[in-house]
Amino acid sequence: xxxxxxxxxxxxxxxxxxxxxxxxxxxxxxxxxxxxxxxxxxxxxxxxxxxxxxxxxxxxxxxxxxxxxxxxxxxxxxxxxxxxxxxxxxxxxxxxxxxxxxxxxxxxxxxxx
Numbered sequence: 001x002x003x004x005x006x007x008x009x010x011x012x013x014x015x016x017x018x019x020x021x022x023x024x025x026x027x028x029x030x031x032x033x034x035x036x037x038x039x040x041x042x043x044x045x046x047x048x049x050x051x052x053x054x055x056x057x058x059x060x061x062x063x064x065x066x067x068x069x070x071x072x073x074x075x076x077x078x079x080x081x082x083x084x085x086x087x088x089x090x091x092x093x094x095x096x097x098x099x100x101x102x103x104x105x106x107x108x109x110x111x112x113x
Contacts (some may be wrong), residue, residue, distance in 0.1 A: 001089070023045060050079060064089050
């Protein structure tokens with residue numbers, strides 16, 4: 001994964017998505033983003049390179065889709081992730097449904113599949 005554009009209407013959404021997408025382990029998202037170096041433009045996983053909802057307005061994740069396209073097309077200007085080939089995009093509801101369920105819950109297994 002070269003970059004991630006993850007819905008951040010509320011901060012918890014981003015942490016839940018990082019874990020749901022297995023970009024970090026369950027319960028490890030806060031440590032993963034701590035300090036910001038791992039998710040910065042030159043980090044291990046550049047996250048919300050356009051600034052996210054705070055910078056782009058709250059259009060429920062559509063701005064993230066646009067940013068992912070710009071990154072993959074090499075048209076993100078100063079925000080460009082070097083050699084980006086794969087970018088994940090996520091919005092809010094599915095991550096909340098999966099992460100709010102207890103491990104082993106049959107609903108969680110169905111929602112994740």
